[in-house]
Amino acid sequence: MSELPLKFDRQGLIPVVIQDDATNEVLMVAFMNDNALERTRESGYTHFYSRSRNTIWRKGEQSGHTQQVRGIFVNCEENSIMIRVIQQGEAACHEGYRSCYYRRLEDDNSYVTIAERIFDPQQVYTHAVGVKQEQAKDKEHISMDINHQV
Numbered sequence: 001m002s003e004l005p006l007k008f009d010r011q012g013l014i015p016v017v018i019q020d021d022a023t024n025e026v027l028m029v030a031f032m033n034d035n036a037l038e039r040t041r042e043s044g045y046t047h048f049y050s051r052s053r054n055t056i057w058r059k060g061e062q063s064g065h066t067q068q069v070r071g072i073f074v075n076c077e078e079n080s081i082m083i084r085v086i087q088q089g090e091a092a093c094h095e096g097y098r099s100c101y102y103r104r105l106e107d108d109n110s111y112v113t114i115a116e117r118i119f120d121p122q123q124v125y126t127h128a129v130g131v132k133q134e135q136a137k138d139k140e141h142i143s144m145d146i147n148h149q150v
Contacts, residue, residue: 007079008034013049014081018092021070021084027092028100032081044069046083063124065089091118094125 008014013031020027030048032040036056039047046059046067060066067085074081093100095117102115 004034004037005078006037006074006081007077009079011051013051014079016046016048017080017082018046018067019082019084021086025099026101027067027085027087027098037081040069040083041072046085059092060089063089063091063094063119065091067092094121096121096124 012033016030016032018027033049036047036049047056050057066088070084072083091098096119097115103111104114
């Protein structure tokens with residue numbers, strides 16, 4: 001296989017536009033590094049690079065709102081990607097909206113919300129964090145049990 005002809009930025013990232021395959025709606029924009037792109041291609045589900053957490057994450061790993069890849073497209077300058085997806089779960093935005101583009105910029109520089117919120121992020125992400133904390137406690141207990149048996 002030949003080397004990827006993509007132009008990642010100085011931080012090793014490339015912007016990615018996520019578009020709904022059925023409606024053509026732009027759902028979100030995120031960043032990938034080469035590893036996130038590789039995981040996306042291998043798994044068939046989107047993975048992104050979090051600049052704030054400095055880690056790769058799978059879309060929907062907390063909310064369950066995953067994105068199944070239908071096609072990956074490269075722009076003319078090879079410096080951005082568009083991925084057409086089947087959005088599984090009704091929302092792509094972590095704020096609870098179908099699209100991250102749920103606000104319109106007005107002439108007076110204010111925002112107007114133009115979409116309906118589909119889920120309450122506090123309920124979805126608080127539950128996901130609680131589940132992860134419980135899983136971590138379970139692992140800790142299992143580790144303690146194993147250490148006591150040795």
